[in-house]
Amino acid sequence: MTDTVTAPPETRRPDIAEARVRLSDREGFLAWIFLVPTVVYIVALVGVPFVLAIAYAFSDVTTGDPSYDWAGLTNFNRVFEDDVFWQSLQNTFVFTLVSMIFIVILGKVLANILVADFRGKWIVRFLVLLPWTTPVALSTLSWKWLLHSIYSPIDWTLHTAGLIGSDHVYWLGREPHALIAVIAVHVWRLVPLAAVIMMVGLLSIPKDMDEAARVDGAGYWRRMFEITIPLTFPLIAVAALFGAIFTFTDAAVVSVLTEGKPTNSTHVLASWSFQRGIDGGDVGQGAVIALFLFPMLLAAAVLILRAVRRMETL
Amino acid sequence: MSVAVEVKNLKKMYDGGSVNAVDGVDLATDEGEYLVLLGPSGCGKTTLLRTIAGLEQPTEGEVLIDGSVVNGLPPRVRKIAMVFQSYALYPHKTVLANIVFPLKAEKIDRAEREKKALWAADLLGIGHLTNRKPRQLSGGERQRVALARALVREPHVFLLDEPLSNLDAKLRASARDELKRFQQRVGTTTVYVTHDQAEAMGLGDRIAVMDHGRVRQVGHPVDVYDHPADTFVATFIGSPPMNLVKHDGTLVGFRPEHLLPDEIVRGERVMMPFHIERIEYLSGDRHVYGTVTGLGDETRVIARLPATVTVPLRADETYEFGCEMEQIRFFDADSGERSSPIRLGSGP
Amino acid sequence: MSAAPGIAAPEVSDQLRRHYARRHLIGRVSLYVVAIIAAFCCAAPFLWSAMTATKLNQDLYPTDNNPLIYNKAPTIDHIAYLFTDTDFPTFVWNTLWVGLAVVAITLVLGVPAAYSIARLGRRWSGPMGIAIFFVYLIPPSLLFLSLTRLVVWLGLQDSTWSLVVIYPTITVPVSTWLLIGFLKALPKDIEEQAMVDGYSRLGAFLRTVVPLLFPGMVAVVVFAFTLTASEYLYALSFISPTEEKVVSTGVSMELILGDVYKWQELQAASLLVAVPIAFVFNLFLARFISGFTMGAVKG
Numbered sequence: 001m002t003d004t005v006t007a008p009p010e011t012r013r014p015d016i017a018e019a020r021v022r023l024s025d026r027e028g029f030l031a032w033i034f035l036v037p038t039v040v041y042i043v044a045l046v047g048v049p050f051v052l053a054i055a056y057a058f059s060d061v062t063t064g065d066p067s068y069d070w071a072g073l074t075n076f077n078r079v080f081e082d083d084v085f086w087q088s089l090q091n092t093f094v095f096t097l098v099s100m101i102f103i104v105i106l107g108k109v110l111a112n113i114l115v116a117d118f119r120g121k122w123i124v125r126f127l128v129l130l131p132w133t134t135p136v137a138l139s140t141l142s143w144k145w146l147l148h149s150i151y152s153p154i155d156w157t158l159h160t161a162g163l164i165g166s167d168h169v170y171w172l173g174r175e176p177h178a179l180i181a182v183i184a185v186h187v188w189r190l191v192p193l194a195a196v197i198m199m200v201g202l203l204s205i206p207k208d209m210d211e212a213a214r215v216d217g218a219g220y221w222r223r224m225f226e227i228t229i230p231l232t233f234p235l236i237a238v239a240a241l242f243g244a245i246f247t248f249t250d251a252a253v254v255s256v257l258t259e260g261k262p263t264n265s266t267h268v269l270a271s272w273s274f275q276r277g278i279d280g281g282d283v284g285q286g287a288v289i290a291l292f293l294f295p296m297l298l299a300a301a302v303l304i305l306r307a308v309r310r311m312e313t314l
Numbered sequence: 315m316s317v318a319v320e321v322k323n324l325k326k327m328y329d330g331g332s333v334n335a336v337d338g339v340d341l342a343t344d345e346g347e348y349l350v351l352l353g354p355s356g357c358g359k360t361t362l363l364r365t366i367a368g369l370e371q372p373t374e375g376e377v378l379i380d381g382s383v384v385n386g387l388p389p390r391v392r393k394i395a396m397v398f399q400s401y402a403l404y405p406h407k408t409v410l411a412n413i414v415f416p417l418k419a420e421k422i423d424r425a426e427r428e429k430k431a432l433w434a435a436d437l438l439g440i441g442h443l444t445n446r447k448p449r450q451l452s453g454g455e456r457q458r459v460a461l462a463r464a465l466v467r468e469p470h471v472f473l474l475d476e477p478l479s480n481l482d483a484k485l486r487a488s489a490r491d492e493l494k495r496f497q498q499r500v501g502t503t504t505v506y507v508t509h510d511q512a513e514a515m516g517l518g519d520r521i522a523v524m525d526h527g528r529v530r531q532v533g534h535p536v537d538v539y540d541h542p543a544d545t546f547v548a549t550f551i552g553s554p555p556m557n558l559v560k561h562d563g564t565l566v567g568f569r570p571e572h573l574l575p576d577e578i579v580r581g582e583r584v585m586m587p588f589h590i591e592r593i594e595y596l597s598g599d600r601h602v603y604g605t606v607t608g609l610g611d612e613t614r615v616i617a618r619l620p621a622t623v624t625v626p627l628r629a630d631e632t633y634e635f636g637c638e639m640e641q642i643r644f645f646d647a648d649s650g651e652r653s654s655p656i657r658l659g660s661g662p
Numbered sequence: 663m664s665a666a667p668g669i670a671a672p673e674v675s676d677q678l679r680r681h682y683a684r685r686h687l688i689g690r691v692s693l694y695v696v697a698i699i700a701a702f703c704c705a706a707p708f709l710w711s712a713m714t715a716t717k718l719n720q721d722l723y724p725t726d727n728n729p730l731i732y733n734k735a736p737t738i739d740h741i742a743y744l745f746t747d748t749d750f751p752t753f754v755w756n757t758l759w760v761g762l763a764v765v766a767i768t769l770v771l772g773v774p775a776a777y778s779i780a781r782l783g784r785r786w787s788g789p790m791g792i793a794i795f796f797v798y799l800i801p802p803s804l805l806f807l808s809l810t811r812l813v814v815w816l817g818l819q820d821s822t823w824s825l826v827v828i829y830p831t832i833t834v835p836v837s838t839w840l841l842i843g844f845l846k847a848l849p850k851d852i853e854e855q856a857m858v859d860g861y862s863r864l865g866a867f868l869r870t871v872v873p874l875l876f877p878g879m880v881a882v883v884v885f886a887f888t889l890t891a892s893e894y895l896y897a898l899s900f901i902s903p904t905e906e907k908v909v910s911t912g913v914s915m916e917l918i919l920g921d922v923y924k925w926q927e928l929q930a931a932s933l934l935v936a937v938p939i940a941f942v943f944n945l946f947l948a949r950f951i952s953g954f955t956m957g958a959v960k961g
Contacts, residue, residue, distance in 0.1 A: 027863055031782035034774035035790065038834060041771060045831045046797055049808035056807060066811065113697045118690075124697050126944045127705040133943045134708075134936035135892040137910045142707035142932050145714070145925055151722070153710060153729040192704065196947070211369055212402035216463070217390040217419030220689070226415070230406045249801035252894040256914055270803035270895075277807045278899050290804050301799050305792065386679040 056287035063281040075284040088267040089292060091179070095268060096247045096296075099186045103243040104236065106187065107194030108229075114199045132192040140256040143185050147171035178258050178266045185257060186247045193246075194239035201232030237307040241300050248296055269293055318345045318503035319366060319471050324375035326361050326527075335361040336372070337527030343520075348497055348504045350518035352511060354550070358527040359507045360475055366505065367396050367473050380470055390419060395464035396473040399480060401456050403448040409459050410435070410444035416467045434462040438496070453481045454489055461496060472497070472504040478513060490516055511551045515539065523547045541643070542567075545650035548643065554601065554616045560647055561610030564656055567643040570601070570618035575625045579636040584609065584658050588617070588635035590627060602627060606635070609658065708936060711929035715740055722926070740926040741934075749904055750931055753912035756822050757935075760908060761890045764829040768837050768886045769879060771830065776841035777867060781853075791842060798835035802895045805831075810899045824900040825908065829893060833886040840885065844878030845871070881946045888939055909935055 060071040079085050114125060131139060146152060149170050158164045171177050205228065213223045229236070251270035254260065260267040260275065267275070269292055277286020320343070326336040336358045343349045351359040364370045366377055368389035377384050384392050395416070404412050413431040422430075435441045438458040448456060457477060464472055477493075478486050494517055497504050508514055514521050515535045522532045523546070531543040542548035542556070548567055549555040557573065558565045576585070590604040598621040605614050617635065619625075627633065646653040702709075714722055714729075716736040727733045744750045775794070779787045809828055810819075818824035848871065856866035897911040904916050913931045917924055 022862060027782050028784070030863055030867075031778045031784050031787070034778035034782070038771045038775040038794075038838065039790075042794070042797055042831065042834065045809070045812075045828060046800055046805065049805045049812060050800060052808035052811070053804060056811075061811075066814075109696065110700055113693070113700055116693055116697075118693060118697065121697075122944075124701045125947065126940060127701040129704075129944055129947070130708055130936060130940045131704050133888055133940040134932070135894070135910045135939075137892075137894045137914045138932040138935055139707065141914055141928055142711045145929055146707045146710050148925075150725065151729070151925075156729050188704070188707075206400065206402065208398040208400055208402040209404065211389075212396065212398060213404075213415075214369070215367060215389040215394065215396045216416035217467070218415070219390075219419075222418070227404060245799060245801070249803045251803050255894075255898075270801075273803065274806070274895065274899070278810065283807055283811070286807050290807065293801065293804050297799055297801070297804075301796050304799075382675045384675070386683060387675075388682055391678065391682075 053287050053290065056283050057291050059284050059287075061283040063278075063283065066283075071284060075288045079285055079288045084264045084267060084272060085289060087265060088269050088272040088289070091266065092248060092268040092270075092293075095179075095183055095186060096244050098183050099190070099247045100240055100244050102183075102187045103190050103194045104240045106191045107198055107239055107243070108236065110191055110195035111198035111202055114195055115202050128195070129192050131189045136189065136250075136252040137256050139189060140185055140253050143181070143188075144172070144257055147181055149173060172258050173262055175262060175265055178262060182254060182257060182266055185253050186250065189253070190243045190246055194243050197239040197242065198232060198235055201235030202228065205231050234307045234310050238304060241304050241307070245297065245300050248300075249293055318347070318380065319343045319349075319505060320378040321362070321366065322376045322378070324362065324365060324377065325373050326358075326365055326370060327373045334527045336365065338375075339524075339527070339529050341522060341529060341532065343503055343505065345503055346501050348494070348506065348517060348519045350514040350521045351505065351507045351524060352509070352514040352518075352521050352550075353524035354509055357524040359509075359524050362524070363473055363475055363505060363507050366471075367394055368392050393467075393470040394473055395467055395469040395471075397457075397460045397464050397475065397477050399476045401448075401460040401477070401480075403456060403459055403463075405448050407447075408444065409440065409446050409448070409451070412448070412459055413444075413462045413466055416463060420467070430466055431462075434466040437465065437500075438462045454485055454492075457481070457489055458492075461493075465500065470503065472502050474504065474506045476508055478508070478510075486513075493517065512553065515551070521551075523550060525550075541652075543652055545645050548645070554618065556643070557613070557615040558645070559606065559610040559613045559615070561656070561658070563647050564653060565645040565647050565650075566609060566658065567645060568637040568641055570616045571620070572637050572641040573615065573617035573635055574619065574623065574637070575627070576634040576636055577625060578623055579638060582639040583636040584639060584642060585634055585636040587632050588615075589632040590629050592629050593627060600627070708933060711933050715926050715930035715933060717926065719926075741930045744927050744930050744934075748927065749907075749912060749916055750909075750927075752905055753907055753909040753916075754935070756907065756912075757891050757909040760822055760825050760829070761887045763826045764833060764890045765883050765886045767826070767830045768833045769882070771834050772837045772841055772882070773872070773875070773879065775834075776838045776845055777871065779838075780842045780845035781850075781871075782863075791839075794835050795839050797831075798839070802832065802893070806895050806899050809896065813900050818900070820901055820903050820906060822901065822906045822908070825890075825893075825897060828896055828900070829890050832893065833889050836889075837882045837886050840882050841875070841878060844875060844881075848874050884942055884946050888943060891935070891939060 055068075057075060058071060058073075060069045060074070061067070110128060114128070146154065149168055149172065152168070152171065154171075155164070155168050158169070169177065171181050209227065209231075210223065213227050218226065249270055250268065251274050254266055254268050254271040255274065258266045260271060264272075269289055273286045273289040276289060277283050280286070319341075321339055321341050324336055324339045325334070327334050339358075339362060341349075351362060353359045361370060365372050366379075368377075368384065368387060372385065379392055379394070389396075404415065407415070410428070410431055413434055414427050417427040417430060432441065432444070435444055438461055440455060440458045440462060443451065443455060443459075448459065451459065460477070474493075478489055481489055490513060506517060508517075518535055520532060521535055521538050523530045523538060525546050531538055531547045533541075538547060539551055542551065545558060545565060545567070549558070552569060554570045556567045556569050558567050560566075573588070586606040586609045588602075588604050588606050590602055592603050594601040594603070600619040600623075602617040602619060603614070604617075605612055619627075642655075642658075644653050644655050645651060713732075716738065717732065718734050718737050718739075721727060721732065721734040722729070778784075779791045779794075813819050813824045813828070816824075816827070818827065852870045852874065853866045856870045857863060861869060891909065894910045897908050898915075901907055901911065904912070907916065909931075913928060913935075917928050917931065
């Protein structure tokens with residue numbers, strides 16, 4: 001038995017021959033116009049300033065006299081003669097390397113905590129994200145207060161426990177304490193970020209691979225080192241590199257925590273560049289100092305790209 | 315024969331008791347047997363398998379392997395090996411490293427480990443692939459690596475979770491054959507999960523048909539096919555499924571291959587007028603779709619005529635079809651369970 | 663080869679089970695211990711801030727007092743002072759509206775750009791995607807001098823608007839990268855269905871993709887806002903007048919009168935900003951993860 005199908009109401013639809021291709025159909029055009037504003041914006045406000053920064057390094061521009069005059073290598077010479085520059089260059093590398101080690105190890109531990117299931121995990125997640133989500137200037141201020149030369153509760157606790165005498169530990173006023181403090185703040189701030197990135201890696205391991213390893217007899221540590229870490233290695237590398245970049249290019253932590261003290265010994269390239277270029281008004285010198293950030297960043301960029309490529313081949 | 319794997323009154327509940335994944339299962343395998351857990355998605359077969367493996371803990375009941383209760387013991391001490399649906403090969407390790415991996419937990423030295431791994435690889439015919447990585451292998455080759463990895467620890471039980479599902483349909487038949495031959499050669503007790511009834515019929519020494527967390531029937535494939543315990547088993551096994559016609563409070567069942575034209579059916583039989591709607595030609599058989607009357611309620615049924623039956627048939631016509639009395643099964647219409655035969659009208 | 667015996671006799675098997683039950687317990691306890699230590703370490707400065715912000719001066723400053731307890735009753739005076747006697751509300755207001763403006767610009771630029779790269783695959787789409795990511799690696803500490811000159815040239819120095827113009831250089835690259843990830847996770851069928859049903863590519867984009875991308879966009883909004891609120895260097899370089907400052911620079915500069923740090927007010931300010939941001943960020947954590955995964959894995 002077949003039913004007769006009732007015909008739909010009559011509507012006038014254009015014939016195929018009459019169809020026109022409008023601008024909103026042309027994908028090539030759309031692809032281009034969707035992207036152009038962003039590209040123009042980035043080129044204008046990142047590309048151009050980047051080139052300018054290099055140009056300034058060779059100029060005599062100051063905030064008092066903004067006219068551009070070629071100065072050759074004068075700025076470079078002046079910068080190199082200054083001991084603070086070399087100290088800040090060394091600091092930048094030392095802070096970055098030491099921080100990176102701690103960030104990766106502690107970040108991995110924290111990543112494992114973040115993916116685990118336990119009561120109260122929401123509170124732990126919230127507390128653990130605080131260091132990174134807080135504006136850096138403000139979290140650094142909290143540290144400055146925590147390490148205050150007179151009112152630090154750490155001093156009081158150590159003193160009450162009998163571990164130190166009546167003298168206060170001048171955390172931020174002495175080397176090497178100040179250097180350690182800067183590293184501590186960087187590590188504290190960036191471990192959550194590293195943990196979140198590594199968490200992504202942990203979550204992307206298929207569940208049955210971990211189960212197969214369990215059935216195959218691998219205990220916790222063997223699974224960690226033979227299965228989990230090799231499989232998440234690209235993301236561990238990404239986390240390490242992000243951590244390195246943020247530490248390397250940081251100006252905020254040093255500026256707020258120590259202001260470069262004691263006697264400019266805790267400056268990094270970024271903060272010293274700021275002091276010379278903005279506070280001091282010497283744009284040329286500031287540009288030279290900041291320029292030394294570039295080679296490291298280029299290396300980091302290439303390494304990140306390689307890590308991402310490796311992820312895709314797995 | 316000694317028992318290899320046994321579960322007693324096994325229950326697994328989720329969500330505080332609202333979901334009964336496994337609802338009271340009692341099963342025991344003979345040593346060296348190939349037992350298939352068959353059922354639709356969500357019937358609890360995979361949960362049951364994972365509980366035997368130790369990847370899940372039962373809410374109630376016991377799991378015994380080789381006569382010892384293993385509840386609470388982690389998978390690695392249960393002397394089992396498992397093959398997952400995705401094979402779960404370690405992508406960053408070579409084939410050889412994959413096979414060697416389980417041996418690292420045992421106290422044997424490196425040379426010994428490699429020897430064993432190569433033995434397993436050769437047994438499965440992949441000795442030439444040991445230096446490749448999983449992504450360079452075909453689906454069938456990956457299955458063999460997974461089996462070699464399972465074999466190398468010489469477990470007492472193999473647990474396989476739908477390992478053929480990820481293969482192309484064409485590959486599945488040959489992979490199935492390989493699996494069966496492998497198991498017969500090695501002789502290890504195997505528990506195998508699948509939703510494909512053809513696979514189950516082809517592979518199993520015995521089949522356990524499961525639905526909603528319970529085992530409906532356990533038996534040899536022929537028994538389960540010929541004497542289903544209830545309508546679920548009757549319609550789940552066999553393709554096309556068994557025809558069921560309601561007759562008062564009873565369901566009368568007969569398989570499509572037993573519904574034949576008048577001229578063919580002999581002996582004690584039940585006849586029914588069969589109005590044909592359409593005919594499909596499949597691999598030499600004719601699948602005839604239509605409705606029967608006279609036996610009970612008017613019901614749509616399927617008849618499967620082999621190529622040797624050449625009686626001419628046309629759509630939109632009614633013919634007399636019959637079924638041998640011996641092949642008819644009876645089920646209670648309410649519970650679906652097998653019931654005693656009843657008197658049906660129509661003689662020879 | 664070992665003559666495989668049964669696993670164990672019942673008593674040994676019992677022992678084994680208790681052994682494993684104990685190990686499981688130790689594992690759980692270790693997890694909790696490490697989690698608590700981690701949470702404490704991360705929150706310690708803030709816990710200290712919270713305590714001191716609510717302490718009376720007479721409680722806090724005498725060095726004989728135990729700083730870890732309230733020797734006198736807690737007070738909200740300092741918090742109130744923050745709102746009544748300082749420019750803190752102005753800073754917060756500035757941060758808020760700059761944040762929202764920057765987020766809006768980020769979405770307007772980023773969503774189409776991400777769509778272009780993710781869906782309208784041209785030859786240059788792949789390299790363009792990578793290029794955008796690399797831009798993110800050029801830090802403010804390299805560009806701030808030239809940008810300061812640029813801001814002066816645009817006549818925006820000392821105005822909060824300079825931040826609205828410049829901050830997207832920080833948020834757009836990484837937001838586009840995240841959005842590409844979210845887009846790749848959306849099934850193509852729905853757009854293609856819309857196009858077959860009579861919409862142009864643009865129409866399909868507006869009607870199907872944008873609504874489905876909504877959760878991803880919200881995640882990007884939260885992330886971009888966090889980046890904006892946290893920024894310090896540009897805000898410090900471009901703006902000096904107090905009433906134009908944002909929370910980042912205002913709190914660290916303006917609440918300090920010469921050598922006198924109003925510590926309790928500072929800590930209160932820090933907390934009042936930190937907690938809401940962390941709270942909202944936490945809500946969207948799962949969303950970020952999926953975006954990162956898609957963006958990273960699919961390239």
